[in-house]
Amino acid sequence: MYIHVYIHLGGLMKIDKFNLNDGTFIRFKKIGKGKPILLLHTFRNRLEYSDKLGKLLEKNFTVYSIDLPGFGDSPINTNTIYDLNFFTNSIVDFINKLKIKNITIAGESIGANLAASVSVKLPKAVKKILLFNPYDYDSYFGQGIQRGNFFAKFILFHVSLPIVGNLFSSLENKFILKNIMNGGFFDNSKLPDDYLNLLCTSIRKKGYVYHFRTVLSKFNKNNGIKEVLKNVNVPVKLFYGKYDWANESNRLDTQNLLKLDKYETINDSVHFSFLENFKEVSEIIKR
Numbered sequence: 001m002y003i004h005v006y007i008h009l010g011g012l013m014k015i016d017k018f019n020l021n022d023g024t025f026i027r028f029k030k031i032g033k034g035k036p037i038l039l040l041h042t043f044r045n046r047l048e049y050s051d052k053l054g055k056l057l058e059k060n061f062t063v064y065s066i067d068l069p070g071f072g073d074s075p076i077n078t079n080t081i082y083d084l085n086f087f088t089n090s091i092v093d094f095i096n097k098l099k100i101k102n103i104t105i106a107g108e109s110i111g112a113n114l115a116a117s118v119s120v121k122l123p124k125a126v127k128k129i130l131l132f133n134p135y136d137y138d139s140y141f142g143q144g145i146q147r148g149n150f151f152a153k154f155i156l157f158h159v160s161l162p163i164v165g166n167l168f169s170s171l172e173n174k175f176i177l178k179n180i181m182n183g184g185f186f187d188n189s190k191l192p193d194d195y196l197n198l199l200c201t202s203i204r205k206k207g208y209v210y211h212f213r214t215v216l217s218k219f220n221k222n223n224g225i226k227e228v229l230k231n232v233n234v235p236v237k238l239f240y241g242k243y244d245w246a247n248e249s250n251r252l253d254t255q256n257l258l259k260l261d262k263y264e265t266i267n268d269s270v271h272f273s274f275l276e277n278f279k280e281v282s283e284i285i286k287r
Contacts, residue, residue, distance in 0.1 A: 015047075018097070020069060020090050022080045027073055028066040028094070032058030035127075036103040037285065038095070039065045040111030042272060043135065043145070043215065044181075046072030048198060053274050056282035061104075066094065068111070070215070076207030083218040084225060088117040095125055106285055108132040108274050110215075113225050119234045128235040130285060131258075133271050136229065137250040138220035144245040145216075148183020148271070155180060159213065169209040174200050184271035186243060191275070229257035236260070239284065241269030241277070 017025045029047055031054055039050040047065040054063045067074040069090050070082055080086060091114060095103060104127050107115035112131035119126040135144055141160035146153040155176060158168040178196055182188045202208060219225075236258055240251055242265050255263050264284075269277045 018066075018094050021093070022069075022077045022086075024069065024075045024077050024080070026067045026069055026090065026094070028064060029054075030062065030064050031055075032061050032063045034059070034061045036100050037061045037063055038091075038100075038103055038105045038115075039063065039274070040091075040105065040107035040114050041065075041068060041071070041274065042109030042111055042133075042184075043219070044071075044177075044199070044212075046199065046202070048072070048195065049272075050274050053278040053282055056278065057285060060286060064100070066091075068114070070207070070211040072202065073205075076205060076211045078207045078210045081218070082211060082214045084113065084117060084223045084228075087114055088121060091118050092121050095122060101125055102127045104128050104130065104285075106130040106132065106281075109135040109271060110219050112136075113219065113228070116232050116236070117225070117228045119236075120228055120231050123233055126234050128237075129232070130237050130239070131254075132239045132266075132273055132281065133241055133244045133246065134238070134254055135219060135246075136221060136225045136254060137246060139222075140220075142216050143220075144271075145180065145183070147245040148180065151179045152183045156216075159216075165213060166209050169212050172203050172212075177203070181272070184245070185276055186241070186268045186270050187276065191272075195275075226257060229254060232258055237284075238263040239266060239273075240264075241266050241271060241273050243270045245271055 015027050015029055018028055019025045041049040047067045050065045054065055057063050070076045105115040112134040113136055115129040119129045138144055142156035146156045159165050181191055185191055238260055266273050266277050266280055273281055
């Protein structure tokens, strides 16, 4: 484990490294004091996704934020299968080796899926899970993201194709990324330009196209997530942005698998609530 300090969004940030079993590592950050909480980001994001949320939680919690494997500035191994099992086992190792007990996990999108899967593997270490906009309903490549807007539908359809998919992925730039991500915001101005620039640094990373297409192809409703949700035995709460990509049928399916009476709705929100609605999310977590 090493410590790296760099300037980000106007301030100093201490970043640590946690080694994974495939020879790569994930970056993580730890701030605050109090009960431990782990924040798990969405697809195509990075640990800085939760910076604003973490700052509102650090007086009440010891806040851990991580790059999910291969995301952010964490390296990619093109021999690794980036599926639900690999992501889950990586986070389980992280919690075990750092000896974190009674942890709350709050995850969004695929991060919500992973909060659930980690809780099934570590029921004694995980105190509760908070699931925001679970991404557990895809029946074809990038279905949820394609629901965001026409631009996302056009790009993701071509990325999914066997031959030209790699080419389309390699052409990604700031314009393309911004317009795809806009499909997950109620107010597009809530996507900060400096954060978007940070996301664009990943595009040039070795193995990016492989990682991008592999993750999207592996995170679908048939990857074992439905069985995971049925087996969650820790306290759980479920939240959706009012306009999230999950339709009402998707939401009720997840609610029923979790054996919950209801889910809660975040107004003026689509898919990226940790970034767009961080104040509301912080109040939910503090409850």
